[in-house]
Amino acid sequence: MRKIYLLVLFSGIFQFLQGQYFERKFESNDNVDMVVVTKDMFSLINEIGSSKDGDLKNFYAQLEYLGMFGSTASSGALKSEAMQYVAQNGMKLLVKIKNPNKIATFYYIPDTKKGYAKELLLLIEYSGEKRVSVLHVMGHINMKKISLLALQATRIDRDILKKAEESVH
Numbered sequence: 048m049r050k051i052y053l054l055v056l057f058s059g060i061f062q063f064l065q066g067q068y069f070e071r072k073f074e075s076n077d078n079v080d081m082v083v084v085t086k087d088m089f090s091l092i093n094e095i096g097s098s099k100d101g102d103l104k105n106f107y108a109q110l111e112y113l114g115m116f117g118s119t120a121s122s123g124a125l126k127s128e129a130m131q132y133v134a135q136n137g138m139k140l141l142v143k144i145k146n147p148n149k150i151a152t153f154y155y156i157p158d159t160k161k162g163y164a165k166e167l168l169l170l171i172e173y174s175g176e177k178r179v180s181v182l183h184v185m186g187h188i189n190m191k192k193i194s195l196l197a198l199q200a201t202r203i204d205r206d207i208l209k210k211a212e213e214s215v216h
Contacts, residue, residue, distance in 0.1 A: 070114055072128055078120035084113040086186075106195045110186035113196070122172075122179040129170045129181050138168060141190075142214040149173045153211050155190070164188045169211075 070083055089107045118125045132138075138154035145151075150172045155164040167190075169182040184196065194209045 076118075076121055076124075079116055079118040079125060081117075082113075082115045084110075086111045089113075102192060103195055106189060106192050110184060110188065112183070112185040114183040115180070116183070117178070117180040119176065119178045122177045125179045125181060126170065126172065129168065129179075133168060136166070138166065141167075142211050144210050147174060151211075155188075158187060160187075162190055164190055167193065 070081065074081070089110050092107055093104045116125060133154045136156065138156055141153040141155045143150065143152045152170045152172075154168045154170075156166040157163070158165045165185065165188070167182075167184040167188050169180075171180040171182075173179070182196065184193075191212050194212055
């Protein structure tokens, strides 16, 4: 029993540290904007949200971490760290969407349940600008509902998220 407890404890610590990867890398960099939402904040959102938003509440209830990072001055470093994170964690390419204004690339780690992911990373490179945005999400992510992540105050484009939803079989 003690071994099981230690295993659960260490896996929880590992998950927590992984969630803070970009946050730790860029928290002291004034050129990187960031928003980090924790599991506790998702719980608060669910408590104060409207009962009419059932899909949104169910979606948020299963999230553990969300980090949004953006930069113009440090865009190369942010993109490099994102690609290193993808490689180190064995993330799979889900979909790549390119239009004249931006390239959006989704990577994920599948969950045991089909149509769900344990982790999602979205890298957006804006054409003609030296601007990069990264969205990093952890939890039990319903891939057919990821457009719910397109919050009004973010730079994450709802159309890009909808196209990613459509790519999930």
